[in-house]
Amino acid sequence: MATKLSVEKLTKRFGERTAVDELSFAISPGEIYGLLGPNGAGKTTTIKVVTGLVPPTSGKVRVAGFDPFAEPLKAKAELGWVGQETSLYEDLTAEENLRLACALGRVPRAEVGKRVADLVEVIGLADRARERVSAYSGGMKRRLHLAVALVHRPGVLLLDEPMVGVDPQARAYLTETVRKLAGEGHAVLLTTHDMDDAERLCHRVGIIDRGRLLAEGTVDELRASLGERDVLRLEGDFPGGDGRQLPADLGAEVLASHDGELLIAVENGSEALPRVLVAVEKTGAVTARVTLERPTLETLFLKLTGRELRD
């Protein structure tokens, strides 16, 4: 299947700082691809390059086969962008915001009226379409925000942290809509620092940190990369530091250690727990709390970076 969006060895530097470092991924029609990483990982910079707002230092981006810098209008005709904040004109009505987007989106004049009417119907704002946006609730603004991005019927949707600060109702609406759009054949790039969003929505996930892609695959593939092991999360005081002094024959792998927390991967966690605790306490540590977990994307991120996603 032809890719709708491809990014190859994309690098973007701002002076000495490298925001994106040889990043590569591709998204097919109907696929939701999640770019998962903490704040400052390079997700928004990647989106800025894809939308043609910021030129790359090196590398290649293609949107439906078009280079956003050589053929910006053709590339942007295939792109719809939704950010984490609702950048709407609050002093205009929903209908006017959509008309404005139609003018920018090169929607043929004869189709504008119908397209606007259809969209306000789809987002459930038909009866309030002529009210100013400033009078809308947060959820209504979210829906309109998404509709504005769809006004020119793009093939690729860029969702930059769309769930941040969203109430559960709007979150459910967005989740459902994104799935529906993918079902209709849109390629979706979703950036997030929330592993739940990535696990719930994405067909494939790329884990990114400091501009580099650390791992990529389906959620199951990524989990499997940790092996069929459980994760013991130990909280307490670990004067030995990172727990690396645990005996090698314990069959435990220390995934990460920070802020009074030790993450250890073991086969059959419930059986291994007592001997792990004894071994840990022999190093002089005092364990206050233990949790047995299934590995998640966050666990993988911790293993890969030594940091949590929220850091």
Place this chain on the structure above:
Amino acid sequence: MARFAELLRLELRRRLRDPLSLIVWLAIPFFMVAIMVAVFGPRGSSSFPQVKVLLVDHDNGLLSRALGAALTSRQLAGYFDVKTVEEDEAERLMDRGDASLLVTIPKGFSRGFLDNQPLSIQVFRNPQESIMPKIGEDLIRFLASSGGALRAALLPLLGDVVDGNRATRPSLAETLAVNARIYNLFDQPAARNLASINALSVAEHHPERKKVSHSEVTGWFAPGFVALALLFMANGQTQDIQEDLVDGRLGRAWTFPARPILALAAKVTALMIAMSFSALLLIGALVGALGWRPGNPIAVFALVLATAAAFGSLSLLLRSLTHNPEAGGAAANGIMVGLGFLGGCFVPVPFLPRFVRGIADFIPTGWAVQGLNVLQGAAWAGAAGGAGWRIGALAATAVLCFALAAHLMQRGAVLR
């Protein structure tokens, strides 16, 4: 073009829906006119600019020089700028409108004064001005009247001296007699009619060149006020655009398949229309309330449009160099106020320190103010040509600043 028209329509609608902005647009002109009426109106007090007087002294005698010295005395120097020149130079300067009054002292003036002959001082007024020549004329009339009174008091003594009938100084009795005459003159105003010198010959210098008859003081300050109003509006209105950039609305517009310049051009055009509307309202108020005659309406309209475009784009450029509306406002205010001062928005250019006067011909505020001066036919507009090139320069400034601002804003595009 249809897309641009739609974007412009929506931008204008946004502005009209902001009640505070709308009130400010409408209030600025009336606020400015109220200030002018308060300052220059009938009950107001104002410090007038110096009256420029040219003195042609054909007599070059003791008394003609005394008249010149009186005008340049420390007490009068703050109010009169007197220059003694040759007749040709005086003609040239009056033709250029560089002076309000030309005073010609005839040959034999001093001798005639001492000989008690009827004397006349010729005074030519600049027909393009109304208040300044009148102030100058009144002073000359007062000095002439005083001279006449003095002669009435001193004539017997002076006559004796001139006739050479006395080899020695006046006696005490004679001096007291002169004193008595002086007191008599001040006690009995009718006695001053003895003086024959108070007949002034007053005429307008080339009256056929008279172009304006409106209040001169309004004419001095109105162009600066109009330009100043546009400066403030430019700064205020561009804040909205910077907020659109910082809040990500412009960045979002640039993710659509339209040329990036389109969205920004619609915003700047809406701003220009709003500013021009307000400035024309101000001009209308100045015309109605203070009798200002700004000149050819089409040319004034073109100049106002070009000024709004230039100031708006310049303010946008200054804002595009900063990262938030507060910093942008501070930068734009500081620089625009400086440009306003140098361009004659606060104080007319001729009153600025000599070393900065020439700068007005090279900056947008100067082009706007001097352009309006030229259009109203003001004599003080300077010799740098008509309004046409100034409108062109303002339009070029608008295009250049807009292009630079658009480039910088796209580089700093924000997606939120």
